[in-house]
Amino acid sequence: MSEFAVELRDVVKTFATPEGGKLNAVDHVDMHIRQGEFFSMLGSSGCGKTTSLRMIAGFEWPTEGEVFIDGQPQGRKPPFQRPVNTVFQSYALFQHMTVAQNVAFGLEMDKVDVNEINRRVSEALAMVKLNGMEKRSPRQLSGGQQQRVALARALVKRPKVLLLDEPLGALDLKLRKEMQLELKALQQEVGITFVFVTHDQEEALTMSDRIAVMSRGKVLQIGAPVEIYERPNCKFVADFIGETNILTGQVRSVDGTHLKVYVPDLEAEVSAVAESQFQPGQPVHLSIRPEKIRLAEERSLNENCFAGNVIQSAYIGSDTRVKVKVGKIVLKVWEQNHISTLDPDAYFQQNEQTWATLFPENTLVLPFEEG
Amino acid sequence: MNPNRRSPFVNLMTILVYGFLYLPIIVLITFSFNASKTNITFQGVVSQVGPLKMQGSLVVQSPCGPFHWFCELGKNKDVLNAARNTLTIAVTSTIISALIGTMAALALQRYNFRLKPFSQLSLYIPIVIPEIVMGIGILTLFSQLFTFLNSALGLTGDARLALGIGTVILSHIAFSVPFVTLVVQARLQGFDQSFEEAAMDLGANELVTFWRVTLPMLLPGVLSGALMAFTLSLDDFVITFFTNGPGSTTLPIYVYGLLRRIITPQVNALSTVWILLIFSAVFLLQRLQSRQA
Numbered sequence: 001m002s003e004f005a006v007e008l009r010d011v012v013k014t015f016a017t018p019e020g021g022k023l024n025a026v027d028h029v030d031m032h033i034r035q036g037e038f039f040s041m042l043g044s045s046g047c048g049k050t051t052s053l054r055m056i057a058g059f060e061w062p063t064e065g066e067v068f069i070d071g072q073p074q075g076r077k078p079p080f081q082r083p084v085n086t087v088f089q090s091y092a093l094f095q096h097m098t099v100a101q102n103v104a105f106g107l108e109m110d111k112v113d114v115n116e117i118n119r120r121v122s123e124a125l126a127m128v129k130l131n132g133m134e135k136r137s138p139r140q141l142s143g144g145q146q147q148r149v150a151l152a153r154a155l156v157k158r159p160k161v162l163l164l165d166e167p168l169g170a171l172d173l174k175l176r177k178e179m180q181l182e183l184k185a186l187q188q189e190v191g192i193t194f195v196f197v198t199h200d201q202e203e204a205l206t207m208s209d210r211i212a213v214m215s216r217g218k219v220l221q222i223g224a225p226v227e228i229y230e231r232p233n234c235k236f237v238a239d240f241i242g243e244t245n246i247l248t249g250q251v252r253s254v255d256g257t258h259l260k261v262y263v264p265d266l267e268a269e270v271s272a273v274a275e276s277q278f279q280p281g282q283p284v285h286l287s288i289r290p291e292k293i294r295l296a297e298e299r300s301l302n303e304n305c306f307a308g309n310v311i312q313s314a315y316i317g318s319d320t321r322v323k324v325k326v327g328k329i330v331l332k333v334w335e336q337n338h339i340s341t342l343d344p345d346a347y348f349q350q351n352e353q354t355w356a357t358l359f360p361e362n363t364l365v366l367p368f369e370e371g
Numbered sequence: 372m373n374p375n376r377r378s379p380f381v382n383l384m385t386i387l388v389y390g391f392l393y394l395p396i397i398v399l400i401t402f403s404f405n406a407s408k409t410n411i412t413f414q415g416v417v418s419q420v421g422p423l424k425m426q427g428s429l430v431v432q433s434p435c436g437p438f439h440w441f442c443e444l445g446k447n448k449d450v451l452n453a454a455r456n457t458l459t460i461a462v463t464s465t466i467i468s469a470l471i472g473t474m475a476a477l478a479l480q481r482y483n484f485r486l487k488p489f490s491q492l493s494l495y496i497p498i499v500i501p502e503i504v505m506g507i508g509i510l511t512l513f514s515q516l517f518t519f520l521n522s523a524l525g526l527t528g529d530a531r532l533a534l535g536i537g538t539v540i541l542s543h544i545a546f547s548v549p550f551v552t553l554v555v556q557a558r559l560q561g562f563d564q565s566f567e568e569a570a571m572d573l574g575a576n577e578l579v580t581f582w583r584v585t586l587p588m589l590l591p592g593v594l595s596g597a598l599m600a601f602t603l604s605l606d607d608f609v610i611t612f613f614t615n616g617p618g619s620t621t622l623p624i625y626v627y628g629l630l631r632r633i634i635t636p637q638v639n640a641l642s643t644v645w646i647l648l649i650f651s652a653v654f655l656l657q658r659l660q661s662r663q664a
Contacts, residue, residue: 059568079571092569096587105583109574157573 002071005161005193006033006056006084011065013051025051027217028065033161033195033210038187040196040204043214044240049197052214053163056195058082070160080109085154086163089170091146093138099125099149100134106157124156127186144175151186161193168203180206201241205229213237231275235369238287245293245331247286248368251278259365261286266327271303271360276367283368290332292362295322295354304358313348320347324356331356396646403639404437406430410636440640450641453625456536460611460621461604464543469597471544472551473589479552480559494549502546506613509542510534513614534616542614543604550603551596558592591659598656602649 013026026048033039041049054060055067058079067074069083085106093102100121107117125131128148138146147167154162168176168183184207187194198204204211205225212222213236221233232238235246249263249270260269261284272286299305308326319334333356339346348354407414408428416437417430424432433439444450479491497505517532526532566588570580586593608623615624622645629638 057568057572059571078576079568080574080576084572086569086572088565088569090563090565092563092565094566094569094584094588105570105575106573109579153573 001035002068003034004032004068005035005037005070006039006195007031007068007071008052008055009066009068011052011055011062011067013048013055013060014063024217026055026062029214029217029219031212031219031222033193036191036193038184038194038196038207038209040198040208040211041214042198042201042204042211042240044199046216047214048217049199049214050165053086053165053195053197056082056161057084057086057163083160084163085157085159086165087147087150087154087167089166091138091150091167091170093146093149093153095138097138098134099130099136099138099141102138102149103153103156106153110157120156124152127155127189128152143171144179147171147179151183155186155190155192159192161195162187164194164196166197166199168198168200176203183207205241213240215240232287232364232366233275235285235287235366238364238366242289243332244287244289245329247288247329249284249286251280251282251284251365253280254278258360259284261365263327263329265329266306268306268327270358270363272363272365273361274365278365285366285368286363287366288358288363290321290334291319291336292359293331293333294357294359295324295333295335295348296357297354299355300357302357302359304360304363306356306358308354308356310348310350310352310354313350315347322348324354326356399639400643400646403440403636403643405440405636405639408635410634410639440636441644444637444640444644447637449620449625450622450637453620453622456619457605457621457623460536460539460543460619461601464540464547464604465597465601467540468544468547468600469551469593472548472596472600473555473593475548475552476555476559477585479556480562494552497546497549502609505546506542506610509538509545509610510613513538534614534619536615536619538614538616539611539619539621542610543600543607546607546610547600547603550599551593554596554599555589555592558589562588594656594659598652601652605645605649 008029008031011026011029012024015023015025017023025046029048029052031052041052043049051060055062056069058074058077058081061076074082094105097105103121103124104117107120112120122131122134125134128151130145130148130152133141133145133149138149141149147170150167164183168179171179180203183194196204196207205228208225210222210224211228213220213228215236221228221237223231228237229241232241238244239246247263247265247270249261252260252262252269257273257275259272259274259278261272262269263286270286278284294300299307306326308324308331310322311325311330312323314321315337317337319336322333322335324331324333335348337347402410402413404416405413406417406429408430414429417433417435417439418437419432420434420436421432422434423430430439433442435442475490475494479487484490513534517534520526521531566584567580570584571577575583606623607621608627611621611624612627615621620628622641626638626641629635
């Protein structure tokens with residue numbers, strides 16, 4: 001068994017555009033998905049995540065590069081010769097078959113013995129809590145139930161890798177949250193590698209062991225949810241995952257991982273940390289998450305403390321979401337409401353003077369990007 | 372305004388429309404039980420069962436009772452022959468045009484080829500072109516082709532290619548295919564590619580995917596296209612008139628021939644049977660589709 005369940009090595013997929021041009025939907029992508037991992041591809045529509053998934057499934061073939069499944073190059077193998085199964089966004093349940101017939105379809109194709117089929121079908125349906133629904137038509141099921149049938153149908157074949165193409169997209173919010181946890185539990189139970197495609201960053205953070213953030217056909221960063229959120233490697237990832245404040249400036253001095261960055265909009269130097277190498281004089285972005293900024297009535301002793309003016313304040317229960325004008329910049333700041341009080345002064349008022357502290361260890365230096 | 376109150380005008384129009392549509396059929400069916408052989412006026416039904424007894428042009432007693440003309444019909448060799456021809460032509464042309472039409476619809480949906488817009492447009496030609504033009508066209512084609520082939524291959528006597536049941540079937544296929552294609556295409560519009568991808572993903576190759584998933588899901592469309600082709604073939608007169616030959620008379624052609632001589636209630640009886648056949652075919656298909664859809 002290979003160390004990796006799925007590998008994409010320098011994969012390119014080129015499509016012809018309707019205008020007669022060419023577009024790299026997937027542009028030199030490298031991905032190494034480990035055995036038994038819950039791996040998510042995250043990005044907005046058109047980022048190449050679904051095309052990448054379809055190349056693993058065999059619905060598309062790479063223009064360049066190679067897809068490996070369990071160490072085996074797949075070349076131009078059709079879907080029915082690959083040890084992977086897919087849960088489709090639309091579920092794609094066969095309407096002219098019953099639930100049991102849908103689940104049995106894949107086993108029939110493998111010429112599995114009838115008794116064995118029956119046993120495994122009821123096992124798979126029990127796994128997704130649909131026993132007793134065997135004789136129903138998919139049309140008679142709710143969205144959540146159809147989703148489970150699609151899961152059972154794909155898992156009953158015991159694939160090396162299960163591919164999921166935005167499977168929760170069609171469900172309502174509450175059901176989606178439930179299914180997220182269930183799917184994660186199911187993955188740990190069966191121990192199969194899941195490759196999950198989604199545009200919902202919260203979903204990806206909740207479920208994944210590792211996430212690949214994609215944009216315009218390229219992989220920007222691959223890492224555990226905590227790495228992606230706490231140590232984004234570029235402005236796009238910082239902005240796409242959660243919320244953040246982006247400042248633009250120029251490196252003044254470098255001391256190991258500690259940098260001083262001059263931010264014209266603040267007319268001040270900001271101390272920050274960097275994961276990669278920067279040179280003095282280089283233009284950079286700074287990223288700091290709204291929940292990591294502290295507001296206080298008095299100036300703190302920290303070097304990154306700036307005077308500001310509250311221009312908007314919204315109480316949302318757990319937090320108060322404040323917009324603070326500092327210099328020429330409006331910072332988003334989320335203050336946790338950790339004291340229970342009815343005193344309006346505790347929740348920031350418009351036009352209130354305040355001091356915002358951007359702790360240097362929470363302020364990340366990121367490479368400069370146009371636009 | 373009370374939505375339950377209908378104006379008398381609406382009621383009148385409803386009665387007029389239904390009357391206009393169905394009264395002729397009711398009259399036609401009634402006259403198939405007429406005791407009068409001349410069938411000009413309705414003179415009551417044949418009421419007595421027993422050996423045939425006539426009173427002038429009136430049938431007083433018949434072994435079949437009121438169904439006298441239906442029994443006569445059953446004894447008429449020409450009618451039976453024409454019925455057999457009609458069914459042979461309809462069944463054969465329906466099956467073949469359903470096959471070709473479905474394949475054409477699939478090809479038009481899946482593949483891009485240079486003549487695709489032309490192929491799509493050409494589907495409407497047999498539908499919009501006047502039947503008589505198409506009939507003459509097909510006749511010209513066949514006669515020219517057969518003359519050429521007969522002389523080129525040196526065919527003589529009975530071996531010569533001539534108009535007959537084969538040419539009728541071919542011409543029926545020609546006008547039926549577009550109907551099947553258009554109906555199946557409409558069905559394909561809502562057909563999600565992911566059904567086929569799911570089947571292949573689960574281990575079915577292209578052929579198995581087609582038989583187990585694509586075809587069953589398209590079947591209602593294929594069936595209603597086929598039914599359309601079947602009914603069009605059953606009652607086609609114009610094109611059949613031009614393309615049939617000796618021994619390939621169909622029911623519409625035969626009835627037309629009868630009408631030029633005398634309209635006995637036999638013609639009505641024949642029409643009654645015919646209407647019942649088509650109605651039950653349509654009813655059956657409707658049932659089938661509502662179960663599938």
